[in-house]
Amino acid sequence: MLNPEIANNDSPSAALYARARAVMPGGCSRNTVLRKPHPLYAARGEGCYLIDIDGNRYVDFANNMAALIHGHAAPAIVAAVTEQLKLGTGYTMATEVEVEYAEYMCARVPSFDKIRFVNSGTEAVMCALKSARAFTGRSKIAKVEGSYHGVYDYAEISQTSQPANWGSADHPASVPVTHGTPSSALNDVVVIPFNDLERAIAILDAHADELACILLDLVPHRVGMILANPKFVAGLREWSTRNNVLLVLDEVITLRCRFGGAQEIFKVKPDLTAMGKLIGGGFPVGALAGRDDVMSVMDPLSEPVRFPHSGTFSANPITMVAGLTAMRAFDRAAVARLNELGDRARARLTEAIRIADAPACVTGVASLFRIHMKQTPPLSYRDTYESKVEKSMRNVFVEHMLRGGMLLTETGAGMLSTAMTDAEIDALADVAVEGFRKVKCKIG
Incomplete structure (x- = not known):
């Protein structure tokens, strides 16, 4: 009609x-x-x-x-959130549902040893990059040309590059999205082509001692919503392991692709995974999960704390209740x-x-x-x-x-x-x- x-x-x-x-x-x-x-x-x-x-x-x-x-106003989510609203929307205290949701997600995805909840996919990616830097002591990141990872300066590089400025296929340029992006941000992002393992490895080899992580979306929307080649993913995993560089998967959208996320398709175990979207049950959400030793950079009980992290609305009970209800139903x-x-x-x-x-x-x-x-x-x-x-x-x-x-x-x-x-x-x-x-x- x-x-x-x-x-x-x-x-x-x-x-x-x-x-x-x-x-x-x-x-x-x-x-x-x-x-x-x-x-x-x-x-x-x-x-x-x-x-x-x-x-x-x-x-x-x-x-x-x-x-x-689950679409709009899913009855189970509405009912669960309505009950939580009567109890409050946020506290300067932790909640049991936060622990329950963390337990559920760590049991659901094999690569999740520990998890931290944040407020958006952009924030999750940002925390992933900062965690990788804190863990490795290196500053540069590698990412796929054209891939969208939110609005963090480093994550958005090359997102809107075009023929006039994207450089050669052998050396894709670091192109800013936002006017005024610091040149230091451009210099700290290494851009690799999608599904071209030979060219990607050649670029990575030139920066092996400087890279903290490779950031990868397995079905990048802006790159065409095409599935990564298994050999490309396996090659990046092998290279990153050999060079002590972390592999970070952006599963903000793709976690829906399998019960254990798109990573289940490839049977790949990333070091860190950034999430958002569906895990909030319709409410603002993000999360970072991965290897115990890498996630420990956020541990406030360690000495020294390599990545102090907090957030007023992180793991708020409304999002936790909605997200846990949504994921159990999925x-x-x-x-x-x-x-x-x-x-x-x-x-x-x-x-x-x-x-x-x-x-x-x-x-x-x-x-x-x-x-x-x-x-x-x-x-x-x-x-x-x-x-x-x-x-x-x-x-x-x-x-x-x-x-x-x-x-x-x-x-x-x-x-x-x-x-x-x-x-x-x-x-x-x-x-x-x-x-x-x-x-x-x-x-x-």
Whole structure:
């Protein structure tokens, strides 16, 4: 069902955006909600559906950027949080549920000896990098070109590089995202290509004595939402072990891919893992987990304390209760069912592309998918990089899907929730056929 009010300049959303522009830069607190001519404003969520203040209803494939593994207002989470609200939202004391949740996560993922909870995926990555430096005594980090790891200066390097500044394939450049990024930050980040082990090792070898860690997302969204090559992952694990460099996995999004995270796919044991999104049950969250000896840099009882760490809202009881409830419900059966639904989504979208005879493709793994306006699936960040024409095509497609009641991310990606069924996947594919036809007409 089409949503004609989306671009209505007299709508409640348009009026609210006019107010927002007066008090917030760009009229928002996060750029991902911006759309032309104005953002959409949520009124409520119901399972896998999101209703805006203009009365439009969408199947939510964005799920607050992959944070809502059980969709909106999951009854078990609502009930658990409601009970905790009666007891308080935070204390200058620890809580039993924090310990209970830590025990659960350490039992769930084999590489987790110890865990610390923080407040976002960005903070988790930041703490991972600081822990690696504290443990090794080295300052440099290595990361994959184009990979997104939050807004920490070092983690965001090369995230938005483009042909004019990304350098050669043999030596990708450290390109800042934010104006004013210190040159010292650029110098302390070594950029390696994704899924190109030979080139990556050559670059790493040149900095072996300076590196604290390699930061890696196994299914990096900005690199195309493509699965890492097993030989690439194994090669980086072997190299890092041999050179006493830590391997840090960013599983902020990918923890959903298997019961034990995407690392379970590769049977790789990282030294540290950064998490966020689904482990908060819909509330702000992050966590860092890994080897006992590495995590000990945060131990306030050690002498000296190599990485003093705290946070007012870290492990707050609302997030702990919501997260533990969500993760217990996301058991092996739920993970398997959602991954099967992901297989269906990618297959149905691929069929829609074939029917429309459009220059597009679908990537992804488990319960994740991303649509590209390219005939051949990308293999790296440089392959994923969009031309102006491709970006315009993608915008047309995403807008068409929105008007058809299908909410994707701005990049054309989707992250499924357990509230979804085959019916929502089939509806997605039905709307997508016309979207792909529209794209083809635009370039035809």
